Amino acid sequence: MDRILIRGGKRLSGKIAISGAKNAALTLMPCALLTDEPLTLRNLPRLADADGFGHLLNELGASTAIEGTRPAEFGRVLTVRATGLTSTVAPYDIVRKMRASILVLGPLLARAGEATVSLPGGCAIGNRPIDLHLKALEALGAEIELAAGYVKATAPGGRLPGGRYRFPVVSVGATENALMAAATAKGTSVLENAAREPEIVDLCNLLVAMGASIDGIGSETLTIEGRERLHGATYSVMPDRIEAGSYACAAAITGGDIELSGACAADMRATLDALIEAGVTVEEKKGGIRVAADGPLKPITLSTAPYPGFATDMQAQFMAMLCKAEGASVLTETIFENRYMHVPELARMGADIQVSGRSAIVRGVDRLIGAPVMATDLRASMSLILAGLVAEGETQVSRIYHLDRGYERLEEKLQGVGADIERVGDG
Ligand SMILES: CC(=O)N[C@H]1[C@@H](OP(=O)(O)OP(=O)(O)OC[C@H]2O[C@@H](n3ccc(=O)[nH]c3=O)[C@H](O)[C@@H]2O)O[C@H](CO)[C@@H](O)[C@@H]1O
Numbered sequence: 187m188d189r190i191l192i193r194g195g196k197r198l199s200g201k202i203a204i205s206g207a208k209n210a211a212l213t214l215m216p217c218a219l220l221t222d223e224p225l226t227l228r229n230l231p232r233l234a235d236a237d238g239f240g241h242l243l244n245e246l247g248a249s250t251a252i253e254g255t256r257p258a259e260f261g262r263v264l265t266v267r268a269t270g271l272t273s274t275v276a277p278y279d280i281v282r283k284m285r286a287s288i289l290v291l292g293p294l295l296a297r298a299g300e301a302t303v304s305l306p307g308g309c310a311i312g313n314r315p316i317d318l319h320l321k322a323l324e325a326l327g328a329e330i331e332l333a334a335g336y337v338k339a340t341a342p343g344g345r346l347p348g349g350r351y352r353f354p355v356v357s358v359g360a361t362e363n364a365l366m367a368a369a370t371a372k373g374t375s376v377l378e379n380a381a382r383e384p385e386i387v388d389l390c391n392l393l394v395a396m397g398a399s400i401d402g403i404g405s406e407t408l409t410i411e412g413r414e415r416l417h418g419a420t421y422s423v424m425p426d427r428i429e430a431g432s433y434a435c436a437a438a439i440t441g442g443d444i445e446l447s448g449a450c451a452a453d454m455r456a457t458l459d460a461l462i463e464a465g466v467t468v469e470e471k472k473g474g475i476r477v478a479a480d481g482p483l484k485p486i487t488l489s490t491a492p493y494p495g496f497a498t499d500m501q502a503q504f505m506a507m508l509c510k511a512e513g514a515s516v517l518t519e520t521i522f523e524n525r526y527m528h529v530p531e532l533a534r535m536g537a538d539i540q541v542s543g544r545s546a547i548v549r550g551v552d553r554l555i556g557a558p559v560m561a562t563d564l565r566a567s568m569s570l571i572l573a574g575l576v577a578e579g580e581t582q583v584s585r586i587y588h589l590d591r592g593y594e595r596l597e598e599k600l601q602g603v604g605a606d607i608e609r610v611g612d613g
């Protein structure tokens with residue numbers, strides 16, 4: 187299996203092109219199931235998860251064609267044609283590898299009046315239930331049965347009537363499923379306490395481009411007037427705010443100066459505010475964001491929260507960065523119960539982190555030392571890369587398939603700003 191080797195200690199400077207967002211791409215791709223016309227997505231990131239989602243769409247009978255596969259290109263253009271569906275089943279083997287597969291539930295139900303999707307189960311970062319996805323779909327009129335590890339959802343008479351649902355807690359995935367299901371319902375649907383993440387706004391904008399009627403985009407109340415049918419569209423995936431935030435942490439931890447080209451500051455205020463609080467310079471420029479650090483980092487206190495709060499997907503990277511702050515920081519993870527798996531790996535590199543329940547005290551250390559470490563999930567993996575960039579000696583990160591799910595050509599981008607990093611195989 188491939189590993190990433192990093193020889194730490196280089197100050198990073200230069201420009202990194204930010205890719206299309208994984209978490210947007212994986213909610214835009216299932217929209218192709220809502221129409222028999224082609225859906226073209228530009229700026230699709232070259233990621234294992236986007237490819238995996240393409241396979242799932244193929245499994246359901248949609249064709250997928252990708253352009254822009256020249257190695258030098260970052261964004262790709264994907265066209266999905268779901269002219270006729272041949273299956274409404276998302277099987278266990280696909281769903282267990284990629285949790286985002288659950289996002290075909292709403293669109294299949296809307297398009298075909300039925301969907302059978304494997305229950306995703308837990309994953310390394312926590313339990314991750316889907317009860318709210320199911321409750322929201324029931325409120326829109328779906329009948330739901332659970333059997334043999336699968337959810338079977340049906341729209342009585344073939345089309346959902348639509349309805350009102352108030353989410354008891356903010357759920358990104360459940361809001362996405364409900365939005366897609368409501369887009370072609372017979373009547374009007376109202377989703378209250380909906381997630382407001384920029385990826386939800388991206389989804390709403392695509393649905394509107396396909397002919398949907400959605401009011402309240404970007405707010406916690408979404409009103410969707412169901413349309414008889416949606417049409418095809420051409421749409422660009424938004425820039426990845428988590429990838430941009432991760433490279434911002436790379437600039438900060440190495441005392442570097444990086445321009446994140448294509449990053450959208452408005453989508454990542456909480457991350458930028460936290461960087462500024464940690465003593466990092468953040469400059470919003472036309473077409474990107476410059477992040478630079480020339481003094482010691484300051485300790486900060488952070489708590490993850492739904493958008494516009496500080497993203498859970500940035501917690502691990504900040505934890506690595508704060509290992510180099512002068513003093514003790516406190517991080518609290520409120521979204522997932524088990525998102526501290528990077529802590530023992532960072533400790534192997536000399537980090538001083540004490541976890542107590544949902545909070546972690548990170549005491550800054552003078553030196554991190556390179557070591558063999560193991561990636562456990564996507565953002566945990568990135569925290570190990572960040573620590574490796576500043577550690578003395580060599581860090582070897584194994585199980586990097588996690589990174590390939592969410593960071594397009596990571597080592598190439600980091601090499602481009604001066605990091606000593608490479609991917610090596612076992613052989
Ligand atoms: C609000 C939030 O930050 N969501 C994050 C979550 O989205 P993702 O869509 O995976 O998770 P949700 O937003 O649905 O989960 C938010 C919270 O609600 C709970 N829950 C969710 C669904 C459900 O049916 N029942 C239930 O109890 C979850 O356990 C969690 O505590 O992980 C993604 C990947 O890391 C992030 O990009 C999202 O920003």
Ligand SMILES: C=C(OP(=O)(O)O)C(=O)O
Nearest residue numbers: 209285286499564565592
């Ligand atoms: C955990 C993440 O993604 P997923 O929900 O695809 O596992 C993430 O993007 O940080």
